[in-house]
Amino acid sequence: MLLVLDTDVVAAGVMSATGASRYLLESVGLGAIAAAASVPLFLEYEAVLKRETTLLRAGATVHDIDTILDQLASVLVRVDIWYLWRPQLRDRDDDMVLEAAANAGATHLVTFNLQDFGPVPMRFGIQTCRPADVARRLRAGWIHEGPIR
Numbered sequence: 001m002l003l004v005l006d007t008d009v010v011a012a013g014v015m016s017a018t019g020a021s022r023y024l025l026e027s028v029g030l031g032a033i034a035a036a037a038s039v040p041l042f043l044e045y046e047a048v049l050k051r052e053t054t055l056l057r058a059g060a061t062v063h064d065i066d067t068i069l070d071q072l073a074s075v076l077v078r079v080d081i082w083y084l085w086r087p088q089l090r091d092r093d094d095d096m097v098l099e100a101a102a103n104a105g106a107t108h109l110v111t112f113n114l115q116d117f118g119p120v121p122m123r124f125g126i127q128t129c130r131p132a133d134v135a136r137r138l139r140a141g142w143i144h145e146g147p148i149r
Helices: 007-015 018-031 039-049 050-059 062-075 093-104 120-124 130-141
Strands: 001-003 034-038 077-078 108-110 125-127
Touching: 001 007, 001 018, 007 018, 007 050, 007 062, 007 130, 018 062, 018 108, 018 130, 034 039, 034 093, 039 050, 039 062, 039 093, 050 062, 077 093, 077 120, 093 108, 093 120, 093 130, 120 125
Parallel strands: 001 034, 001 108, 034 077, 108 125
Antiparallel strands: none
């Protein structure tokens, strides 16, 4: 199983000390599950996490965010973008996430915005799911290539 985390999931994981998004970030950081990101997607993570509103909600400093990003960078599988399939979706930022997942050969794209991606990721063999769906399976010790329900 290889995940690509949408920026909303990464931001939620940083802003909340509990919840599925935080659990996923910690699991990725500890190497319990593999995740991938392209350079443009990682830069979006950085931009969103360093917004003043995000810093306030997270109770974090820019230095704290740099530490989190350094840890993520050390464990995420780097995705080189070889093919551009844009546009596939209405939002170009969502296209960037889909593009990273397709180029990574990801099995799952984790997002809160399932409706924004619709059926398009399945064209690439990528299942979309919410953070809680993956976290539930991780906690149960049952992660494999099959669909998450």
